[in-house]
Amino acid sequence: MSLLAPALLLGLLGLSLPLVAHLLGREPPKKIPFGAIRFLDAGDPVVTQRRRLHDRLLLLVRLALLATLVLLLARPVSFAPRALTVLSEPHDAVILVDASMSMDLVVDGTSDLQRASDVVETILDALPAGSRIGLITSDPRGPHLAPSADKNEIARELAQWIQQGPPRRGGWVLGEAVQAAASLLGPARGRSQVIYAVGDRTTRGLASLPASAASDIAIVPLPTRQPTGTPSSLAVAEHVGIVKLEWEPAPEVDPRAVHIRATLRRFGADADADVLSVRLKLQVEHDATPAEVDLEPGGTAKAEFTHTLLDGGAATKARVEIVGRDDALPGDDVRHLWISNQDQLAVTIVNGDPSQLRAHDEVFFLATALRAAAAPDRLKLSSLAPEQLERSLREGGLKALVDTDLLILANARAPQADVAPIIVDRVRDGMGLWVTVGDRVEATPYNQRLGDVLPLLLRGPVFAGTAPGRTQARTEGFAPTQLSHPIFAGRSGELGLRQTQTRRLFLLEPDAKRATRAALLFTNGAPALLTARVGEGRVGLLATSIDRDWTDLPLRPGFVPLMQRTIAFLGGLSDATSGSAIHVGETKEFRSKTALYIQDPAAVETRSGPDTDGWVRFENTQIPGHYQVRRERAGIGRAHRNEVFAVQTNPLESDLAQVEIPVAQLSEDQVDAVVPVPQGRWLLWLIAGLLGAEVVLRWRASMAR
Amino acid sequence: MAEDGALGSLLPVDLRERLRMSDLSAPRGTFGERSGQHRSQRPGLGHEFRDHRPYVPGDDLRRLDWRAAARQDKLILRQTEAEAELTATVVLDASGGMGYGEGEKQKWRHATAVAAAVALVASQRHDRLRFLIGREQEVDLRGVRRCGVHELHLRLAERCAVGTSGRCPWSKLLSHTAETARKRGVVVVISDLLDLADATDDDSDLALERALDQLAMLRSQRQRIVLVQVLHPDELNFPWLETKVFRFEDLTRSQVAVEGVGAQLGDSYLKKIRSYLARVEAGAEARQLRLVRIVTDAPLRDGVLRVFGNTPPAARANTATP
Secondary structure: EOOOOHHHHHHHHHHHHHHHHHOOOOOOOOOEEEEHHHHOOOOOOOOOOOOOOOOOHOOOOOOOOHHHHHHHHOOOEEEEEEEEEOOOOEEEEEEEEOHHHEEEEEEEEEHHHHHHHHHHHHHHHHHOOOOEEEEOOOOOOOEEEEEEEHHHHHHHHHHHHHHOOOOOOOOOOOOHHHHHHHHHHHHOOOOOEEEEEOOOOOOOOOOHHOEEEEEEEEEEEEEOOOOOOOOOOOOOEEEEEEEEEEEEEEOOOOOOEEEEEEEEEOOOOOOOOOOOEEEEEEEEEEEEEEEEEEEEEEEEEEEEEEEEOOOOOOOEEEEEEEEEEOOOOOOHHHEEEEOOOOOEEEEEEEEEOOOOOOOHHHHHHHHHHHHHOOOHHHHHEEEEEHHHHHHHHHHHHHHHHOHHHHEEEHHHOOOOOOOHHHHHHHHHHHOOOEEEEOOOOOHHHHHHHOOOOOOOOEEEEEEEEOOOOOOOOOOOOOOOOOOOHHOOOOOOOOOOOOOOOEEEEEEEEOOOOOOOOEEEEEEOOOOOEEEEOOOOOOEEEEOOOOOOOOOHHHHHHHHHHHHHHHHHHHHHHOOOOOOOEEEEOOOOOOOOOOEEEEEEOOOOEEEEEOOOOEEEOOOOOOEEEEEEEOOOEEEEEEHOOOOOOEEEHHHHHHHOOOOOOOOOOOOOEEEEEEEEEEEOOHHHHHHHHHHHHHHHHHHHHHOOO | HHHHHHOOOOHHHHHHHHHHOOOOOOOOOOOOOOOEEEEEEEEEEEEEEEEEEEEEOOOHHHOOOHHHHHHHHHEEEEEEEEEEOOOEEEEEEEEHHHOOOOOOHEEEHHHHHHHHHHHHHHHHOEEEEEEEEEEOOOEEEEOOOOHHHHHHHHHHHHHHHHOOOOOHHHHHHHHHHHHHHOEEEEEEEEEEOOOOOOOOOOOOHHHHHHHHHHHHHHHHHHEEEEOOOOOOOHHOOOOOOOOOOOEEEOOOOOOOEEEEEEEHHHHHHHHHHHHHHHHHHHHHHHOOEEEEEOOOOOOOOHHHHHOOOOOOHHHHHEEEEE
16 A cells, blocks of 8 residues: 555644643633632632643544544555556557446446546556557447547547437447447557457457457457456346336237236346345336336346226337336336237238148148247237138239238248239238248249249259258258347347258249348258348248248247247338337338438437438437337338337346456557555544544543543 | 412422411510511500500590409400511522522522521411512612512512522611611521622621621611521532632622632631631620521421421531520
């Protein structure tokens, strides 16, 4: 421990003052009001000056009080290593600050973001003269400052962004911002380049950083709390968050009733901690409903609310929040969603190969998977034979499909040429179409009649292992899921399809002109599940069967979520009310030929025009809450719906499990920065104790007199 | 009764019961304008036979003693003792020194109790009551003016409730007492008698002699004088006989404070006070003044009763009666 102001120790000389004052002091005589004072003689003057020390304990306490005060004024500090390593030679650097929601974690009264600001100041102090420093955050809307010699600007800009910046509720991964930081550095020009990344030690924070941004750019991770290697470095602050919020109709209660379920999780608590009672509140418009759940350490609990909507037509704002708790991470204590009792997806399944054996019946597997959905009542399933579909199309034309949100051709032969254009037109108007192949599917008729809307043209079925050069494997598995596909939005891990054994599959004709996105690929690289936008509709193509004819996909654990998500995506459920929740910072896309007016939770309406490809991309989703979309012109089909969506915090940001971050070792000369840690707190306690003792001793002395 | 209510706050209930049968006990007959319960020097309208005398014209024929007239064959008038009232005068010292002490040991508490007891007994015997109070160098004469007995008691209680302060103007107080005294009566002087000087620089012995002389003059006017000296045990024993330094401040605020080592001050003080008290006793005895000394560590009841002649055995030692 050392002192920041050692000169103030001269104040200890002042300790002699009370000693001298005590000795020179005159002992006050005890006053006695007396009636017979006439008989008292005023004798010789009485010397009452102290010749020896009285009240030695009191004097000692006062001297100790004075000494402690002087020591406190001298600002004792200890220099703690911050695992903060900077290059000793002048260099170019960019400070990358984690701006995700997890940085709002408050520990000991200070948020991680504020600590990050302190770390930045330490970096600025430790940088050698001649260095140039820039600033960037993982928040795309945060400050971008190219490297310069002006350190004050960095500190000023960061402080201003923290104080006045937009709410940082995003789930940005720190590692994804490294490239932006590297581009901010620019060319090396003979100087060393370093990215100092400041963030928390979560998997989406410092643990997401690559080893280096480029061959000549070093990345130095700098945690905001506890230097690496300290005993408590991996301790997680306890907090409670709402990690999931969903709803479903409750027709058994009332036609207009809905169940709203909130899933809470308790993070970071010790295993032997007591059960925690958490109070919740559901707010639907102006109605508030309380609830309380008990949370085991590290456990989850669900709170279910039942609410009856007054207005059956419009989507209604709902919000669930944790109340009465001073949570360490307040960002995930509230979630928003839209609820409605008219949000139902009409799915028509054309069963091209009905079978008495369940293992060979597509509808059986499909219906079973959809029944396991969280809200099966929101799906209105109907099954038709191909002939029935064609007859209704011939009789009703486009109106036969106007109430259908998604048409699934499950191993069905291609529709007849006279009705296929109706399906195509309906798809262009917004209906979803999903083609799953099988023995009944022939490439040529499909290509001729539905080729305009298919993601890729069909080539023909093949058996696995018959591709040129492939002689060993007789089945094909699925490659890792393409989590970037909108079907899997919000999903962080594998679906459980890697072990799928597909014996037969349909090869597709490559076509670079078609804008398709692959959600699933076979291990041989062939597309397994493709999607494409056609007009205002979506079309999916599964290159194998959904029964057990060609594959064991229906037996895999990932089959159920795959079916549910694919149907919700193709049917456009994610564009409607309940499925319309996105995470903060994500881009919300709308298919529209005209401009959209999007109102955010702060009631600020933003006009967003369509791109050249007919898409409106809304990126200003920084504020969690309810958003409403107003179109200039309503289209056909789903477009007539009141389009709304909710923005929620990313639940991945709630998990603050700490990851050990290795101390960066720079290849060149480096210096370890240290920061002074004030040690005056215990002195304050000591002063308080001495003051109390002084009062007690003084009182006792006065009573003794 | 209203007077009981006013004076009752100064006297405990049991003491009031004991005082019910007490008397101011005038030793000889007393003159008075109204009928009271004390024997008068003049024959009057009493019941007790006094003497016979020959009838002279103008006598009340109703007072003729017909039996004596028959025996002596001339008109004989029957004379009876007139039961005239007694005038009790309370002279109360309310100087600051009388406020010394705490609670039941406070000198003022005992002094006011004695004053209240005199007033209560006087009212019970239908006697006339007057009181004079000296404080702040002023004499409160409101107790001398003519008014009903109830109002007089009320005034006494109010004056006692005011408390003590300043110095008592003894010369002026005793002069007023002498000027307003009736021919025969009882004058009860209640004080600690420790500071009878009019000014702070007066000699205490001379002041004592002067005051006693004034009281002796009153006695010569056929007034019965009762000196009630109220003292606190601290004034007799001086409990600060220590080596610590004390600062004694005058309760009358007329003398400068005295500061010194307790033991040194105490030796001199005790000698002086004992000498002074002896002079008080001797002076009172020489002038045939009844002196009742009350020390406030004794029960209030005992001290008050001793004023009326009911001396408890244990307290006889503190009583000096000429």
